[in-house]
Amino acid sequence: MLLRLRRRLTHVLITGLAICAIMLIVMTLCPTKQEGCNLQHPSDDDIGVNIIQERKESVLFSTNLLVVVISAPSHEHVRNVIRETWAKNPPVEVRTLFVIGVKNLAGDVFEKLVHEKRRYSDMLFLENLEESYSALTRKIIETFKFVCEKVHFKFLLKVDEDSYVRVDKISYELLSKPQQRLYWGFFDGRAHVKKAGKWEERDYVLCDRYLPYALGGGYVISSDLVEYVAKNSEILKLYQSEDVSLGTWLGPLDVHRVHDPNFDTEYKSRGCFNSYLVTHKKSPEQMKVLYDNLQSHGKLCDVETRTRLSYQYKWDLPPSQCCERKDPTIP
Incomplete structure (x- = not known):
């Protein structure tokens, strides 16, 4: 009787150990769920597509x-001109979003924006951002966070609403640009830190000059x-x-800074x-004139x-000597 009981206990113990081992193996092999904005790096078969x-x-x-x-919330006329000019009939690989902070907007203003959004489906409302010039950097941060979570894209072009854009040419030129860590525009590296006025930086x-x-x-x-x-937004200085x-945020990173005089983006x-x-x-x-020119004679x-x-940026010199305007052949 005692021998039979010992055999049963041994069988139960062995069975329990086997079940534990199987559970441990399953937990090891099954991946845990990852949260957040996780961009895949490109494979050799899928050139540079970040998803x-x-x-x-x-x-x-x-x-x-x-x-x-x-x-800006009240600039529907400007948005409509953009829709009718450079954002009209874009290449299939290009999408445009107008970004607006809608916190504390008057009810009638907000309702008008909602109607516009329903009509065109090209607007991003930042519900936790109140529009002001001093909130512009926060607006960029919140935009990056939103699109990182909600949009599959490879490159982002940020523009002001008073900029005219050749989206077709930019999309084409991106084919020959670095596909990762790209920072492309018109660079300045010798600008003194503003101590007064609209752009005052207290x-x-x-440094006494802005980083490039x-x-x-x-x-x-x-x-x-x-x-x-987006992922480091909580600890970035605005x-x-x-x-x-x-x-400044990208200053210490190993990025491809591409200076291009064809970005006429100064003040x-x-x-x-x-x-x-x-x-x-x-x-x-x-x-409208620029758009009509393109439509009528392609220029x-x-x-x-x-x-x-203009100037070509001299990356081999100190930033204070980067940007001399001497050559009249540079656009």
């Missing part, structure tokens, strides 16, 4: 080039850099100027050149004009 690993039902759309236009203590940054009228960054900013902020335009990919400080009327400008010299 955000989110559940399919949470993704709004997929695109190669995502254009985000920083817009807390910029890193692409000017905010328009720049392109790859999705992995958007992910970097400066008054969003373009200065991005250049005032350098003129009109047919090679421009982005040209800043354009009124709605000027946008931006009736006559190419220059209002100030």
Whole structure:
């Protein structure tokens, strides 16, 4: 009797150990669920396609080039001109979103925006952001966080709503650009930190000049850099100027900084050149003229004009010597 009981206990013990071993193996082999914005790096068979690993039902759309236009709630007329000019009939691999902070908006203003959004389906509302110039850097952060979670994209082009964009040419040129860690625009590295006025930076203590940054009228960054900013947003220092902020955030990273004079994105335009990919400080009327020029004779400008010299960035020199305007052949 005692021997039979011992055999039963031994059998139960062996069976229990076997079940535990099987459970341990299953737990080891089954991957745990990963949350957050996780961009896949490209494979040899899929050249440079970064895809955000989110559940399919949470993704709004997929695109190669995502254009985000920083817009103001009351500027429906400007948005409509953009819709009727450079954002009209884009390449299939390009999508445009107008980004607007809607926190504390008057009810009638918000309802009008909702109607516009339903009509065009090209607007991103940031519900936790109240519009102001001082909130512009936060607006960029919140935009990056949203698109990182909700959009499959490979590159992001940020532009102001007074910029005219050649989305077709940018999309084509991206084929020959670095597919990861790309930071492409018109760079400045010798700008002194502003101590007064609209762009005053009270807390910029890193240097007496800003770290090299692409000017905010328009720049392109790859999705992995958007992910970097989005994931580290809680510990990034926000400066008054969003373009200065991005250049500072990316400063210590091993990124491909591509300076391109065809980004006419400074605080005032350098003129009109047919090679421009982005040209800043354009009124709605000027946008219509540029669009009509392209439609009628395939060129931006009736006559190419220059209002100030450009430069090629000299990366082999100290930033204070990077950007001399001497060569009249540079657009």
